[in-house]
Amino acid sequence: MSLHQYILTSMRRAAEEVFATMVGMELSAAEEKVESGSPESTAGVVSFIGVAGAWAGTGSLTCSPLLACRISSRMLVTDISAIDEDVLDAIAELTNMIIGSVKNDLELRVGPLGLSIPTVVYGRNFHTRSASVSQWHVVRFPFDEEELIVKLCVAPLDRRIGEPAAAVRGRHQPHGERREKEAEACLRQDQ
Amino acid sequence: MEPDILVVDDSAAIRKILQRVLRQTGMPIRGIHEAADGQEALELMKTQSVDVILTDINMPRMDGIQFLAAVKAAEQWRNIPVLMVTTEGGEAMVGEALRLGASGYVRKPFTADQIKEKLAGVLQPAESS
Numbered sequence: 001m002s003l004h005q006y007i008l009t010s011m012r013r014a015a016e017e018v019f020a021t022m023v024g025m026e027l028s029a030a031e032e033k034v035e036s037g038s039p040e041s042t043a044g045v046v047s048f049i050g051v052a053g054a055w056a057g058t059g060s061l062t063c064s065p066l067l068a069c070r071i072s073s074r075m076l077v078t079d080i081s082a083i084d085e086d087v088l089d090a091i092a093e094l095t096n097m098i099i100g101s102v103k104n105d106l107e108l109r110v111g112p113l114g115l116s117i118p119t120v121v122y123g124r125n126f127h128t129r130s131a132s133v134s135q136w137h138v139v140r141f142p143f144d145e146e147e148l149i150v151k152l153c154v155a156p157l158d159r160r161i162g163e164p165a166a167a168v169r170g171r172h173q174p175h176g177e178r179r180e181k182e183a184e185a186c187l188r189q190d191q
Numbered sequence: 192m193e194p195d196i197l198v199v200d201d202s203a204a205i206r207k208i209l210q211r212v213l214r215q216t217g218m219p220i221r222g223i224h225e226a227a228d229g230q231e232a233l234e235l236m237k238t239q240s241v242d243v244i245l246t247d248i249n250m251p252r253m254d255g256i257q258f259l260a261a262v263k264a265a266e267q268w269r270n271i272p273v274l275m276v277t278t279e280g281g282e283a284m285v286g287e288a289l290r291l292g293a294s295g296y297v298r299k300p301f302t303a304d305q306i307k308e309k310l311a312g313v314l315q316p317a318e319s320s
Contacts, residue, residue, distance in 0.1 A: 021300035022208065076207055090204040096249070097299045100278025107281050115278070117201070117251055 003109065004137065007102065008032040011139045011150050014101035018094060023075045027148070031140045043124040044068070045083065047095035050116035051103055057154030059099030061091060065122070067146045083122055092118035098150060106154070193221040194242035194314060199232045199258065200276070201250040205299075209245060209276070209306070216307040218314075229258025236262075241271055243313060245297075245306075248277040248284060256287060263292040272313035276301065 001009070012030050019025045045068040047061045063071070065083050072090040073080045080087055095118050103113050121128075135155075141148040198209045206225045213223055224239055226232035230253040232246070244262065248255035255275060262268045272294040279285065285296055294313045297305050 018300045021302055072204075076204060077211065086204065089202055093202040093204045096202070097278050100299070101280075104278070104280035112281055112283055115249055117249065 004034050006109065007106065007137045007152060007154070008034075008139060010102045010105040011098070011137060011152060014098045014105075015139065015141065015148075015150050017101070018097045022094070022097065023071055025071070025074060027141045028143070031142075033138055035136050035138045042126055042128055045088070045091055045120065045122045046128060047088075047091045047118050047120045048128075049095050049099045049118040051099070051106075051113055051152075051154055052116065053111065053113035054157055055106070055110045055113060055154050056157050057152065059095065059102065059152040059154075060128070060150070061095040061098065062149040062151070063091070063143070064146050067143055067148065068122075071148075088120040088122060092120045095120075099152065102152060110156075192242070192314065193219040195222045195224065195240055196220060196310075197224045197226065197232060197235070197239075197241045197244045197246075199226045199229065199244065199246035199250070199255070201227050201247065203227075205247070205276075212301075212303045212306050213310075215303055216310065218307065218310065229253030229255065229261065232258055233261055236268065241268075243310065244271055244273045245276050246273060248275060248279045248288070256284070256291065259288060259291050259293055274309050274313065276306075 009032075012032055015030075016027050019027050042062065044062065044064045049059050051057050051059060068083060068087050068091055069080045071094070072087040075090050075094075076086060096115070100115055103115055107113050135153060137152045139150045141150075196213060198206050200206050200209070210223050210225075213220060224235060224241065226235050228250040229246070232244070233253075246255045246258055253261075255277065259273055259275070262271060262273060269292070273292070274295045274297060275285075275288045275293050276297045276299060278299045280298055288296065295309045297309050
């Protein structure tokens with residue numbers, strides 16, 4: 001399995017497991033693909049979480065305010081009709097669990113990674129953009145008439161910021177370095 | 192024994208879910224207390240007796256590993272069982288938690304049965320002694 005497909009499959013499985021276990025919802029069949037990163041206009045709730053290590057990037061979960069309320073209501077077993085702290089916190093935690101699970105899978109291929117604390121944005125007509133990586137792994141779950149979108153951009157750190165590879169790799173353990181090289185070669189083959 | 196349980200997680204959503212899950216286990220529980228990070232938990236423990244701790248790892252201010260180390264370093268708290276409830280699944284992180292004295296590990300997302308099983312595992316030895 002290519003690394004792109006490995007990441008997409010991990011994202012889909014993680015989202016399905018998290019929603020089934022923590023929200024009590026079965027997600028419908030997803031559309032999975034790698035998208036080039038032209039910024040897209042966004043309205044609604046977007047939760048971001050950083051991935052750091054030999055590979056680094058950003059994961060996100062995006063949905064409409066209505067869908068965020070519906071998901072949070074199920075998750076917290078309480079009626080929620082408007083975006084509030086509970087909704088933003090619930091969406092942040094779902095992002096943490098989904099991208100955290102993908103991170104655990106990815107560590108098997110690229111070595112130890114870390115996660116940041118999630119950040120949630122709620123608003124209209126804003127744009128999101130990663131300053132470094134232009135390719136996003138995207139899994140879209142249809143949800144009634146709406147969409148739940150899970151995204152992840154991740155790449156070897158030296159390729160993201162132009163730091164010499166030896167300087168970056170020198171900080172990692174030998175077995176991590178080997179896995180990192182194998183994964184990077186796999187990613188290049190995919191492109 | 193009806194334990195006082197301390198839930199430490201920066202997510203209010205997870206604290207609410209754990210409150211609900213703990214109540215649903217049917218196990219006798221005296222009280223469930225909450226803290227949003229390790230530092231807040233240590234402050235609370237100065238005035239509140241605690242029998243079991245469920246803690247996240249990734250938290251601001253003081254993370255779960257630092258909190259675990261602080262609990263195990265304190266004479267009056269070192270015998271309190273600590274269960275890590277976290278998305279972290281890496282061998283290094285789990286290994287460090289166990290080396291520092293964590294009694295077990297539950298990966299998020301979790302089911303009520305997983306929490307109940309782990310909780311029973313750490314409470315039974317105390318009850319039988």
